[in-house]
Each structure stands twice: as structure tokens, then as C-alpha cells.
Amino acid sequence: MIIVNDIDELNTLDIGNSAVTIGKFDGLHRGHRLLVNRICMLKEKGLSSVVCMIEMGKNGIISHEERDMVLESMGVDYLVIMRFTEEFAKMSPEEFIFKFLKDKLSAKEVVVGSDFRFGYKREGNVGTLKKFEDKYDYKCEFYDKLEYNGEVISSTIIRDALADGNILLVKAMLGRDYKIEGEIIHGQHMGTGIGFPTINLSFEKERIVPRCGVYASRIKIAGNEYKGISNIGRKPTAGEFDVNVETNIFDFDKDVYGENAEVIPEKFIRDEMKFGSFEELKNQIARDVESVKKAFEYGL
Numbered sequence: 451m452i453i454v455n456d457i458d459e460l461n462t463l464d465i466g467n468s469a470v471t472i473g474k475f476d477g478l479h480r481g482h483r484l485l486v487n488r489i490c491m492l493k494e495k496g497l498s499s500v501v502c503m504i505e506m507g508k509n510g511i512i513s514h515e516e517r518d519m520v521l522e523s524m525g526v527d528y529l530v531i532m533r534f535t536e537e538f539a540k541m542s543p544e545e546f547i548f549k550f551l552k553d554k555l556s557a558k559e560v561v562v563g564s565d566f567r568f569g570y571k572r573e574g575n576v577g578t579l580k581k582f583e584d585k586y587d588y589k590c591e592f593y594d595k596l597e598y599n600g601e602v603i604s605s606t607i608i609r610d611a612l613a614d615g616n617i618l619l620v621k622a623m624l625g626r627d628y629k630i631e632g633e634i635i636h637g638q639h640m641g642t643g644i645g646f647p648t649i650n651l652s653f654e655k656e657r658i659v660p661r662c663g664v665y666a667s668r669i670k671i672a673g674n675e676y677k678g679i680s681n682i683g684r685k686p687t688a689g690e691f692d693v694n695v696e697t698n699i700f701d702f703d704k705d706v707y708g709e710n711a712e713v714i715p716e717k718f719i720r721d722e723m724k725f726g727s728f729e730e731l732k733n734q735i736a737r738d739v740e741s742v743k744k745a746f747e748y749g750l
Contacts, residue, residue: 451522454530460554465498465528469559470551472502472532473566476605477511478520480625481563481596488561488591490525497558500528511608513631513654520626530555543574544582552586560590598622615661615718627668630659630682630695631712634671637696646735648681649706651695651713659693662722665715666742666750669699671706678702679735679742680713683722698739717742717750 454460469492471485478486489499501521510517521529532538541549546569551557560579568574579590596603603623611619612628620628632653649669662683669676678699684692697713719741725731 451518451526452528453518454528457530457532457550457554460530463528465500465555467497467556467558468500468528469493469495469497469561470500470502470555470557471561472504472568473563474504474605475501475517477608477624478517479603479605479608479623480598481593481603483520483524483625484593484596485561485563486521486524486526488593489559492559492561493525493527495558498527499525500530500555500557501526502530502532502555505531505533508656510657511605511612513657515631515654516629539570541569543569543578545569546574547579547582547586551588557588560588562590562592564592564594566592609658612658612660615663615665617660617665617715617717620660627714628660629712629714631710632695634706634709634711636707637694646698646732646739647703648696648698649711651697651711653695655693659695660715661718662693664719664722664738666717666719666745667697668714668716669697670712670714671709676700676702677742677746679719679739680715681722682715698735700739700743717745719745 452463454463469489471489473482473485475482486501489501493499518529551560562576562579564576566576569578576590576592579592583590601607608620608623611623617628630651630653632651634649635652637648637650659682663681665680665682667678667680669678676699678697680695680697682693682695684694695713719738723734725734
């Protein structure tokens with residue numbers, strides 16, 4: 451997959467005729483992937499598959515690394531990062547179709563959600579795309595939002611579920627595990643000092659994380675999977691303020707500093723707490739470990 455970070459770069463690429471989908475795609479949830487799967491199916495017509503992702507800036511649901519991995523695994527040929535500029539803001543819907551979809555991407559198929567809006571003051575919609583099909587020689591397909599348990603699948607609901615620590619709903623709407631990935635780095639080694647050694651992740655800070663607290667979690671390192679207990683938060687007892695992801699892996703004593711790891715929260719256990727002493731913290735962690743082990747034993 452080729453990642454295009456500047457639209458002007460498209461002039462230097464031989465994309466050929468293409469199948470295009472456009473959107474924010476924050477989290478790449480099940481609804482988003484329906485659109486992406488469709489443009490990848492259209493490759494059977496000899497078209498390149500192009501995902502045009504409107505840049506979200508900070509606080510994405512997933513990391514850029516996971517985003518790229520998911521899209522590439524689906525068979526996407528090009529990922530175009532669309533930055534909101536004054537030029538884009540002033541384009542009429544027809545200008546957007548002509549200057550971007552046709553001139554830059556040679557679009558033959560355009561696949562979007564039924565609520566897609568574009569162009570100056572968001573005046574363009576799927577009706578606009580259908581109106582100009584013949585004039586600009588492309589076909590437009592649009593799809594309604596998917597639902598889960600009678601609720602529309604959306605990035606907003608996933609964000610709210612993360613804020614509530616509702617990992618089950620997050621996973622159901624994403625259609626895959628929610629994970630936090632990064633390099634294992636040295637921390638303050640306080641966990642070791644109280645009998646619960648942990649791994650600390652250096653992860654992409656420009657993303658949201660679940661509700662601060664303690665979680666039952668699975669951990670993947672070097673192709674192996676383990677169970678453990680994770681604290682996502684600021685470690686108030688230790689006086690830290692940045693959000694950290696710290697995990698005690700059960701029955702594990704390997705040196706894995708410098709390795710990449712995925713922490714996959716499975717179940718929220720309790721909110722983060724501040725303790726009067728490290729002895730109180732140690733006793734609470736022992737209780738939490740027992741709770742997590744029982745949760746795994748009973749299938750969470």
C-alpha cells in the first residue's frame with residue numbers, strides 16, 4: 451500500500467483508473483470496512499483501490515500504525531490523507547468531483563456512506579454524486595450505516611464506550627480487538643519493588659485511550675499471547691500525570707525491553723485509585739489480580 455500524505459503527490463503516481471471511497475474512517479469500524487471492502491472487490495474490474503481519509507488530527511480511536519496495517523491487509527492500494535485546506539473548503543461540489551475525483555484519481559467507481567457530505571459548506575451529498583455520474587464518467591454506490599443491537603455503529607458511540615470502559619461494545623462495533631500497541635520501555639520499576647513487575651508501553655499519544663482504571667487484558671509479544679492485568683492511567687499514588695499503560699503479565703519473567711507489544715483490554719475491573727501508602731497499593735493489586743484471574747477462568 452502506498453501512503454500519500456500530500457495530494458500534489460498524486461500527480462507523480464500512475465494510479466490509473468480507480469475505485470475510491472472517502473471519509474473520516476476514525477477507528478475503521480465495521481461500517482467503514484464495508485466501504486473499503488467494496489472498493490477492494492472492484493479491483494476485479496482492473497481498478498486501483500483508493501481510500502481517501504479526511505485527516506482527524508489528534509485523538510483518533512486507533513493508532514496510525516494499526517490504521518495502515520488494517521487497510522493494507524484488506525488489499526488497499528493507495529491511502530490518501532486529505533488535509534482540510536482553504537482550497538478544499540472553497541471548492542463547490544462539482545469542482546471537487548472534477549478536480550479531485552476525476553483529475554487526480556481518475557475515479558470510475560465512488561463508494562461512500564449514505565450521509566456523505568462534501569464541497570463548499572458541505573453542500574454536496576450522494577445525490578450530487580449521482581447527478582454527475584454521466585458527465586464525469588463514474589458510477590456512485592452508497593450504503594446505509596450498519597447497526598449493532600439496534601444502535602447505529604459510529605465513531606462517536608465507540609468513543610463514548612471507551613470513555614465508559616465498555617470494551618465489549620467497542621470490540622463489537624470495531625469488529626475486532628481494541629488494542630494499544632507500542633515498544634516496551636523501562637518505567638520506575640515500582641511494580642517490581644512491591645512484587646508485581648510490569649511492562650510499560652511507549653505508545654502513540656495522539657490517540658484516545660479507554661477509561662482510566664484497571665483491566666483484565668491479553669498481551670501479545672513476539673507472536674506469543676499471555677494474560678495479565680493492566681493499569682491505564684496516571685498512577686496517582688506514584689505522583690505521575692501522563693497517561694501510562696502498565697501491565698503485569700501472569701507467570702512471566704522474560705526480559706522483553708525493546709520488544710513491541712500489544713495490550714488488549716478485555717474487561718474493566720475498577721477505576722484508578724490513589725492510596726495512602728505503597729503497602730495499601732500492593733494489597734489492592736493482589737485483590738485485583740485474583741479478580742482478573744477469576745474473570746478469565748469464567749470467560750470474562
